[in-house]
Structures are given as structure tokens and as C-alpha cells.
Amino acid sequence: MNEKPVLVGVDGSASALHAVRWAAREAVRRGRALRLFHACFLPPKPHVPVALPRDYRDALLEQGRQWLGEAADAVKKVEPEVVIHTDLRAGVAADLLVTESAEAELVVLGSRGLGGFSGLLVGSVAVALAHHGHCPVVVVRGKTLESEPPEGGPIVVGVDNSDNCDAALDFAFAGAALREVPLIAVHTWTDLTLEHGWPVMPMQLDYRLIGEDEARGLTEHLAAWRTKYPEVEVIERSVRDRPVRGLLKAAEAEDAQLLVVGSHGRGGFAGMCLGSTSQGLLHHSSCPVAVIRS
Template sequence: MDTAARHSILVGIDGSQSALHAARWAAEEASERQVPVRLFHACVVPPMGPHVTTVTTAAMIESLVEQGHHWLRRAREEVRAAVPELTVRTDLRVGPAAGEIIDESAKSRLVVLGSRGLGGFKGMLVGSVSVGVAAHGHCPVVVVRGRMPDDPPPEAGPVVVGVDGSAVGDAAVEFAFEEASFRQAVLVAVHTWLDVSVADTWAALPRDIDWDSVAEDESRLLSERLAGWREKFPDVELRQRVLRDRPVRGLLEEAEGAQLIVVGSRGRGGIVGMGLGSTSQSLLHHSACPVAVVRPEA
């Protein structure tokens, strides 16, 4: 793989409207980061039983490949229209979509996908390729979403980042500062510190906890955590929010009107081998703006 691919932003193209939104989002991103865009289609060949002849199979693959190239050309036109000076490359591989994109993510700077594809059904909130790549990709993955399926993503508003104090969370914080700086957007750093539903477990909690002191401690920890990044990105206007709530609720609330929400692939909870924590997973389903899932570099 050449270095150009390693530095490029890969966009998954499958002929859907959502993938075209992803391509346009990636074009703006690539223009900020001054890297090429690589439009990528995995040509998925459906399993065929023994009643299908080899000739039919070959003809079918040929027409699927032809269709894939057509979708890639269409996406390239969109990208060129959005940012004419951008370097754009198209690539097609025959194979399962999530697997092929996860492989390619190891050689990419960033992967950008739509939230929905050509499959799915009415009421489905996010597609399996998007969730699979967000869970197992080797680089940061952005799933481009709007308020409703097929809506374009919002273009203005703050960047919101979830800070949980974990190593994975630190990678997310760096990514969020970069994005806020590019976008000249306010960065809202959200730290929620009660990862249980208080209402359900209230009886079990000790009664003599001084919640105000806990909140103060958590605020101080958040400031300390962000101090280095503040220095590195003095241009970014930072707002800190410390909430006694579950992360997903706090983040979704803060992300109302945001243009991007950034989270680590998983947080302090979860189990080894789990690709995505529950917060990241839920945001992929419910956010009204693009979600960036970030993991530390291998």
C-alpha cells in the first residue's frame, strides 16, 4: 500500500444517499486536513447455491462490479462539486463490506461512512456495516448522521466530546480538539460521573455522600485532564460540562445542535474484546449529528 492511501480518508460507497452525505462530509474534512479522499466500494457477491451455473455467477459479479464503478463515479462527482481541488481516488474490491473496510482502515487516516445503506428497513437506525467498522476499525471512524435517516448532517454548532478519563478517551479528546480547531467551533467537553441510574439504585447508595464535593472533584479532574490540550490548541474555545448522569444521556443532551460528537470506542466499563462500549454504540443509533469513534493508534 502506498503512502498516499495511508494518509487518505476512506469513504464507504454503496449507492445510498447516506453514503453520498458521507462523501461530502469527508471532502470538507480532507480539505481541512489536506489529505486525499479515497472512495471505496466493496462489491458484495450474494451466496449462490449449486443450482446456479458458473457462467451465471461470473455474469452476476461482472454486473455488480459495473454497478459499483457507477456508484463510485457518482460519488466522485459529488466530492468534486463540493471541493474541486481535492485529490480523489476510487477503489473497488470484491468481498464482504465490513471486513474489506476494516482491512482498509489499517491503511487509512480516517474512515467515513453513512449511517444507513441500501439494505436496512424503515425504522432501522444504523446499518451493520457502520456499527461493525466503528467497533473493529483500526483508525478513527466517523458515521455521518443527520436528524432523520437520509438527512444531511448539520454544518454548524459545537463539537462535543465525551471525556471519561480512560486512555481511549484521551485519543478522542485529541481528535475533538483538532476538529474544533479546523471547524472554528466551540468544543464542549462533557464528563459524566455516575454510570448507574440513580433512581434505580438509590436505596443501595450510602446516604452520607457529599455529592457537591464529588462534583467539585470531578470538575477538577476534568480540568486537569484537558489542561495540556488547552495549551496545544489555544484557538479553541472550550466549555466544560460535568454532569451527574449516565454518559449517553448527558452526551445526547449536550449534542443537541452540535455538528459532531466524538467518543472513544469504549470507556472504563466494558469487557476485553468488546469493540464498542454501550455509550458509543447508543450514540451511533441515536445521535442527530455525525459520530466519531476514536481509538488510540496501535
């Protein structure tokens, strides 16, 4: 079978186990195998100030094997039928996962791991994959670090009415079709803080007309996907808000199971890997976030 698997990062954390269960369900939905992956960082000898016991590396690898075993057990409880491959590798997690993402249908990660510090909103491996992954990346989040991610609700997709979000739209429509849930397409249209110009140069803006124009733009932009996925119920929301706030509000109000965004939008600069909206959502969403590179 040369169909790419769903790849999930395992590091022994509770957050990674949430990701593992989410990935198992996603693998079943897509009819793909699930690849449980742990990268074990073995410190190179010159970097260690004291002589390490000879079996130190073996102990680290054994720990990794145990974590992969726990992850496989967690999968069997939620999706006993899914085909599991486990993969224990020596090296730097972010680096290896970025490389392996080229051979994956989707990479799924917990929002946090065993490292970091209390108060950190999203871990460095998750951020690295969102920036550099070669396939869609899902960072699994819930209301708190301990809570399971929400399930069963609609999917929310962020639409900036430019071509930059077309890959995200395709992913979101396909996801809604597979799950048979509604898709809420949210377009926010005040990423500029226009009001701040007023004291300098007072201007009269007809927000009603602007709003109508933006809503029309959203409808036009979605037309092709409605045709491609006629079975998906689409709810259009064109809102006068800034992107991160508008998308978080929509996802929370609707109890969404997934927020889908492109890796970057109309702002940004050449060479930028991840736009500010995607970054904001990765840090603050209460449901899983999918970042789709076009």
C-alpha cells in the same frame, strides 16, 4: 505522496452520499486525498441455486462503477479541488473496509446503506468499522436518514476523566482547531444508578460536593490539551447525567457538528471492542459520531 487518504464507503445509498460529502470536506480540511471505495459482493457460484447469466458478475461490477461515479460527481459539486481515487473491489464490505482502514487517515461511512430494514438505526458495515477499524471512524448521521448532517456548530467530546479518552480528546481538539470552532468537553458522572440502592441501604450523598469534585477532575484532565491547543476555545460541562443521555443532550442543545468519543471507557470487559456509550451514540445521535480507538 504517501500521506494516508480519507477513506469513504460507497454503496449507492443516500446515506453513503451524505458520508461522501462530509468526507470530501474533511479531506480538504486535512489536505488529504479522498478514496471512494465500493466493495461488490459477488456470490460464489455454489451458493446460487439457479444458473446465473454469464454476465451477472459484470453487471454487479458495472453497478458498483456507476455508484462510484455518482459519488465522484457529488464530491465535485462540494469540493471540486480535492484529489479523488476510486476503488472497486470484489468481496465483503465490512471485511475489506476493516483491512483498508489500516491505510487510511480516517474512515467515513453513512449510518445506513442499501441493506438492513426500515427502523434499523445503524447498519452492520458501520457497526463493524466502529468495532474493528484500525483508524478513527466517523459515522455520518443527521436528524433523519434523509437530512444532511449539521455543519458549522461546535464539536462535543465525551470525557470520562480516564486515560481511555485521551485519543478522543486529541482527535477532538485537532478537529476544533482545524475548523476554528469551540470544543465542548462533556463529563457525565452518574453512570451508576445510585438511587436504586436507597430502599435497601439509605444513604446521604452530598451531590454538590460530588459535582464540584467531578468538575475539578474535568478541568485537571483537560489542562494538558489546553496547553497543546491554546487556540481552541474550550467549554467545560460536568453534568450529573448518564453518558449517552448527557452527550446527546449537549450535542442537540449546541447544534454540534460532531460528537467525538473513545471506543470504550472505564466500564466494559477485556476483549470488548466498543463500549456502551459509543454504541448508544452510533444508534441515536442526530449529528456525525467519531469513534476513536486508543
